[in-house]
Amino acid sequence: MKTIDLSNKTVVISRTDSIGDVILTLPMCAWLKKEFPAVRIVFFSQSYTLEILRCYPFIDEVVCIDTWKDHSFEEQKSLLEKLEVFAFIHVFPNKHLAKLAKAAKIPFRVGTSHRLFHLLTCNIRPNFTRKKSDLHEAQLNFELLRSFNLKTLPELKDLIALLKGFQPQSELSPYLKDVLSSKRKKVILHTKSQGSAVEWPIENYVELANLLVKMDYTVYFSGTEKEGQQFRGALPSDSNIIDISGKSSLGELITFISKCDALVACSTGPLHIAAVLGIKAIGLYTDLRPMHPGRWAPLGENSRALTMNNTVNPQLEDIYNITVDEVIKWIK
Numbered sequence: 001m002k003t004i005d006l007s008n009k010t011v012v013i014s015r016t017d018s019i020g021d022v023i024l025t026l027p028m029c030a031w032l033k034k035e036f037p038a039v040r041i042v043f044f045s046q047s048y049t050l051e052i053l054r055c056y057p058f059i060d061e062v063v064c065i066d067t068w069k070d071h072s073f074e075e076q077k078s079l080l081e082k083l084e085v086f087a088f089i090h091v092f093p094n095k096h097l098a099k100l101a102k103a104a105k106i107p108f109r110v111g112t113s114h115r116l117f118h119l120l121t122c123n124i125r126p127n128f129t130r131k132k133s134d135l136h137e138a139q140l141n142f143e144l145l146r147s148f149n150l151k152t153l154p155e156l157k158d159l160i161a162l163l164k165g166f167q168p169q170s171e172l173s174p175y176l177k178d179v180l181s182s183k184r185k186k187v188i189l190h191t192k193s194q195g196s197a198v199e200w201p202i203e204n205y206v207e208l209a210n211l212l213v214k215m216d217y218t219v220y221f222s223g224t225e226k227e228g229q230q231f232r233g234a235l236p237s238d239s240n241i242i243d244i245s246g247k248s249s250l251g252e253l254i255t256f257i258s259k260c261d262a263l264v265a266c267s268t269g270p271l272h273i274a275a276v277l278g279i280k281a282i283g284l285y286t287d288l289r290p291m292h293p294g295r296w297a298p299l300g301e302n303s304r305a306l307t308m309n310n311t312v313n314p315q316l317e318d319i320y321n322i323t324v325d326e327v328i329k330w331i332k
Contacts, residue, residue, distance in 0.1 A: 003149045004108060006036040009086035012101075014044040016065055017092050018196060019250075019269025022049045023276060024138040024299065025091050027154070027162035028145065029058040035149055042083055044097065051251035052273075057165045065097070073100070080104040089144050090122065098122065110144050131290050138299060160299050166276040168258045170251030179242050180259055182218045187331060188257060188274070189219060190265035192227040197267035197291065198319045200284045202234050208264070208324045212331070213240045220244050220260070222253065222270065262331050266319065267296045275300030282306065282330050284322050287314035304330050 011032060015025040022045060029041045040060045043053055047064040054062075063083075068076050081104050088101040090111035098121035101109045111118035113125035128143045139153045154162070172180070180186070189205050209219040218240045221231065228245025235243055248256060257263060257273055262280035265271040274281035275298030283305045285293045292314070293305030306326060308318040 002147075004087065004147050006032065006039045006087065006148055008038045009036075010040040010042060010084055012042045012044055012063075012083070012085050012088040012106075013091060014089065014094065014097055015091040016044060016046050016094055016097070019049055019052055020196070020267070020272040020296070021092065021137070022052050023163075023269070023272040024136075025141055026056050026058070026166070026276075027138055027159045028089075028091070028141055029056065030162040030165075031142070031145070031150075031154070032148070033058045042085070048250065051170065051249065051254060054169050054251070055166050055254060057167075073103070076100055077103050080106075087148070090118070091141055091144060093118065108147070110147065112144070130295075134294060136297065136299075137295055156299065160301060163276045163299060168251070168255035168277070170249065170255050172252055172255055173248070176244065176248060176252060176256055179220070179244065180256070182240070184216050184218045184240065186218050186220065186260040186262075187212055188222050188260050188263040188265075188270070190222045190263060190268065190270045191231055192223050193266050193268035194224075194227070198286045198316050199266050200319055200322065202231050204322075204324055205231075205264075206234055206236060208327055209241050210236060210238075211324065211328060213238055215328075215332075217261075217331075218242065220256075222248075222256075264327060264331070267291065267293075271298050274298070275303040278302055280304070280331065282327060284319055284327070286316050286319045287311065288316050288318065289314070291316075306330070 015022050032039050042061045043059045044063050047066050085106045087108040088106045093115045095117045102121040109122045110124040111122035113127045124147050126143050130140050138159045142153050191205050212219050221243045223245040225246030258277045263274035264282045266284045271283050281298045281300050281303040283298050285305050285307045287307045287310040297305040306322050308321050310318045
């Protein structure tokens with residue numbers, strides 16, 4: 001396969017879905033910068049993941065595609081043409097963006113062959129499948145870089161190294177600074193996933209919180225305001241169990257996580273944030289494919305993915321049987 005030289009060129013990495021998915025796409029940016037030091041990386045995302053991208057030093061520009069929605073197709077094409085893109089890599093397939101990249105006559109348009117609309121819009125179509133693969137999501141993303149001098153897919157340790165440099169960029173509000181003032185060790189429990197994963201029961205999180213407080217930890221329950229409304233009524237009344245749901249922007253949450261010792265969650269964005277920040281990131285997973293940790297485990301030197309290790313007859317409900325004691329063992 002002929003290698004396409006990206007030196008002094010502009011490349012778009014397009015991943016317009018969730019926080020965790022965007023984080024697992026970031027290593028591509030660092031790898032491209034290492035392979036082609038003069039390459040310019042433009043990341044296409046949704047606005048709600050912008051604060052994630054601001055924390056990563058290997059991105060030159062971010063385009064939030066939801067800010068383009070009031071423009072006509074021709075106006076969007078003009079905006080894309082002004083970026084002078086040489087290669088557009090559709091990490092997350094998006095039919096509209098695929099049509100737009102072709103209309104803008106971008107020379108190299110990369111998208112998996114498993115999307116029918118890519119047959120009409122992409123001129124580089126790697127043939128691989130995600131759903132049945134044994135590879136991690138972040139490794140699978142690299143299949144899209146085969147034409148750009150990628151010889152072999154990176155190992156997980158290589159991906160963790162490529163995520164180095166992710167640093168918080170936001171100041172904390174006075175309230176968040178105040179609740180962090182405790183000298184006890186600090187653990188965040190992020191109980192919800194906005195429907196992206198199977199969730200551990202709230203009763204387990206409450207039991208975990210009570211035990212951690214007895215072990216001299218301060219426990220923070222995080223989430224959006226909507227998520228907080230779902231679990232607040234179940235939280236114990238204790239000065240060392242603090243509900244911070246709905247009280248931070250994403251940028252502030254990133255900074256808050258960086259100042260804690262551990263975070264426990266199912267397969268969701270804050271878990272991946274904790275992992276790349278280097279704190280203990282303890283993920284609770286089902287063994288069922290394609291939701292298992294082999295595909296979605298957090299990438300960090302201090303991360304751990306827990307399951308029941310049910311390889312005979314994996315079920316979504318496996319996550320319910322992960323014990324509080326097992327989680328505490330990894331927090332300690």
